[in-house]
Amino acid sequence: MTDSNGDGKLEVKQASKEVKESENVAEKYSAMTVKNTDMNVGELSAAFTAVPTLKSVKKIQFANQEDKQEFSKFPTKAGRRSLSRSISQSSTDSYSSAASYTDSSDDESSPREKNQANTKGNSDFCVKNIKQAEFGRREIEIAEQDMSALMALRKRAQGEKPLAGAKIVGCTHITAQTAVLVETLVALGAQCRWTACNIYSTQNEVAAALAESGVAVFAWKGESEDDFWWCIDRCVNTEGWQANMILDDGGDLTHWVYKKYPNVFKKTQGIVEESVTGVHRLYQLSKAGKLCVPAMNVNDSVTKQKFDNLYCCRESILDGLKRTTDVMFGGKQVVVCGYGEVGKGCCMALKALGAIVCITEIDPICALQGCMDGFRVVKLNEVIRSMDMVITCTGNKNVVSREQLDRMKNGCIVCNMGHSNTEIDVASLRTPELTWERVRSQVDHVIWPDGKRVILLAEGRLLNLSCSTVPSFVLSITATTQALALIELYNAPEGRYKQDVYLLPKKMDEYVASLHLPNFDAHLTELSDEQAKYMGLNKNGPFKPNYYRY
């Protein structure tokens, strides 16, 4: 992914992740993002901080590195807004634009060279500045309020300490939401050592707060690649402490342990992996017969999938378009490419606002669903001339080609909700005869010689990552799922999980959902004994067979 996110904050994952990237990067921006921060700080700090768009250091294969240069040209303040989200495959997309209040650029010495100790005299951590702990604590407290499910879990399971004895090494975005997760794990009895899965996403003050509270954290915003691996190594490689659980986002930690400390796996009870990329790597390991511990794929749990894709995109498509273009939706003709979960969400939202929506699809089953939901199924070429908006949600590449861009009408809005930045062939627009005009952050007018303008959002990168936010509620779902997966793996009787990649048991999935129901003041009905017997179900679930499609 060359996806450099115009945002300072939003940065992309680091280089090392070739693999991931290869898959696609963007994805990485994960769910765990910071939302509060963004909001609070976002506008202000962003403006000033003006981090030159961190060109994402993506090392990846995407050749169009030219992009980078392009990006660098942009006004630095581009990064006004930090957004995050986890989309589609995108749990994958992890990133997060942590806006750090306290991220003073004045202090330029590397955290690695500093000697810091928390108030208890412990110095087993490495963060930017331990003095920011109080700030971070406030952030965490705010996040706690939004993550009632995790707090409920903390309360319910605190007595039995289901993670007593667990030594968890984690590699995720380090944000206030993650901090709530980490502290929940600690409350349940685990010892944690933590590092960042993204060189830019760390909220320094949150890391400081975690360090202050005694968690060994190795992370700061703006690590170099070398720093990145050094942090991971510090997490894993401690005398007298050996991890027995791994919580990973992207698979870097697993990869490092696998390469450097294969012996650790002897004591490891399991790996919990959140991202598409990481899961993909695990499946590859598993296929190659090299996976030597059980791994839990939390990315594909029902609840997480629905929230990352359907529900999140349903809202962010409107939000992203409004923020960037202030377009009015009623009566507009929109084509949505792809009718998977993301496409379904987009179509539903747009239809609700009175837009005239048609879809394109390659899968006949999804196409038939589109028909039955009342959308015209067309080929893009058939309608491209008359559309006011083109939204891609396919996960594919070159869905909107130059030829189609040429045929669009004046003022057509083109954006991508799908996956990485490959769906719209933006590179083909970088030709001399076309003029690019940046009209706002994340909004470019591409002007044809005849004066026709096409409005390209976020340069073809993910609209919902670039121009919208991820609600804490969604992050809460992810974090709760991770916590339950850890508990399940840690407490599973010998032999339940072999050396393979598992999906979260349905019962856990249901439990995650049930922990979030109080947010809606929802009152779940209970089966009577008689009814449970009639249905052949346990009163406490699981309620559906594994192949149930929801």
Add this chain to the structure above:
Amino acid sequence: MSVQVVAGKMAEVELKDVPTKDLSPISPKSVEKEGIKTEPSSAVSAAASPTAEPSPNPTKMPQASAMKRPDQQQNGGEAFVNQDGTVAEAPRMKKIQFADQKQEFNKRPSKIGRRSLSRSISQSSTDSYSSAASYTDSSDDETSPRDKQQKNSKGSADFCIKNIKQADFGRREIEIAEQEMPALMALRKRAQGEKPLAGAKIVGCTHITAQTAVLMETLAALGAQCRWAACNIYSTQNEVAAALAEGGFSVFAWKGESEDDFWWCIDRCVNLEGWQPNMILDDGGDLTHWIYKKYPNMFKKIKGIVEESVTGVHRLYQLSKAGKLCVPAMNVNDSVTKQKFDNLYCCRESILDGLKRTTDVMFGGKQVVVCGYGEVGKGCSAALKAMGSIVYVTEIDPICALQACMDGFRLVKLSEVIRQVDIVITCTGNKNVVVREYLDRMKNGCIVCNMGHSNTEIDVASLRTPELTWERVRSQVDHVIWPDGKRIVLLAEGRLLNLSCSTVPTFVLSITATTQALALIELYNAPEGRYKQDVYLLPKKMDEYVASLHLPTFDAHLTELTDEQAKYLGLNKNGPFKPNYYRY
């Protein structure tokens, strides 16, 4: 499922034809009807075990019925119509374990089947029934088809049906059905050249209706030899069976078989010298059961079983668990396309249709509680919300509950809202979801109906107490009156509303039939070893093919992957496009 089918349309008819003042005249009839119905209900309850029912082949009737109705009206006038209307039942004669039902069924007036409705719902594939309305179903001829000697015009006598002379009639029905089943016709055209079923000897047991006939003739066009029996003693359309027999198919079925007839027909299908089936197409599992019991040797030559109903699938899984399944079986009931159409799309429409036909209720602003938020519940909720109703949902599964929340429905317990709602709809598949206690607390005029499964969801039996007065106000509509004058409007006596008071579109039947045909082709042509002795789901690619055959109906233009895109995604350009765990 002993489903009752009721003439959905009858209600309409009544309304239109009968001036309101005339309502009283109707009531006598309604009484009659009631009598009739009660039986069914008991039968139904017996059938309750969800599993046990034969699948509904959703089938066939809609058109037949449509055609008929006019006739009837002409003939009989209103009164006549009304009467019939009420009954229209095609109880599914499941031979299975529900012993009690049978008697019930046998008791029913033979003309019951005036209206035929069908559908396959929820688990309900299960619910099969179907009231085939046979134009030509003259009750005058009372000799059993088993005692008759009949031949078709080519001199073949290898069939047993009511009356071969009805063939022309049946042919017309089949032709009409063909027009509504473009996917099957397209399949016929596309595969005719290669004859993928050449050499297949298929023995089938399904509802015998015009739609099934289209399926059978498609199979024959693809090269198969077919012998067919009915999976339901009431659902056969006699004229269609005649047309099939005339066309050279060995069909053993007529409307109103006895149980003995039922098994005799199946046996005649299977037990023939010089002909041994190598494929089974079953709906409900009776045929499979019969072969398993009587002719176990036959399985040696059988390449596979295709089973459509929930019940049959359940029986197959049991066999498989017990290690007794000796051939591969294909579960077409759980294919994505079929499931979505049977449940979500079909119920989304039939809930409104069913309520309108029976009660003429206005939906805007009404408070409705939908019990259960599975596919059926999702469809009902979406439809009602679109009409401006205020919809509450009850759920037991937290994941579905969370979906309901995110879709904008208040998730409540039934007891919390029961006093204030105007309509209660059950879609749980469970029993006693609406109990007497709740019924007691409902407000005056509350409408109670069941979209879920069999007739167990509403505890109707608890309403048959002396202090409550039942008043049949229309076909399928009862007022239950409390001593204080409060009335509750109970639809279809707690049986399935969409079976009783609505129709199944041929389009849905077309999806099922196409799926069956493709499953047969897949099993028959699968290379040795692809399928073991187990129960399989239809391969995703086939599922996608079924969907693609139906897209032209919507003038939908499917996009094709370019080579480059296919490579990028790691997909074959022709599918399958999704991993197996994809949830759609």
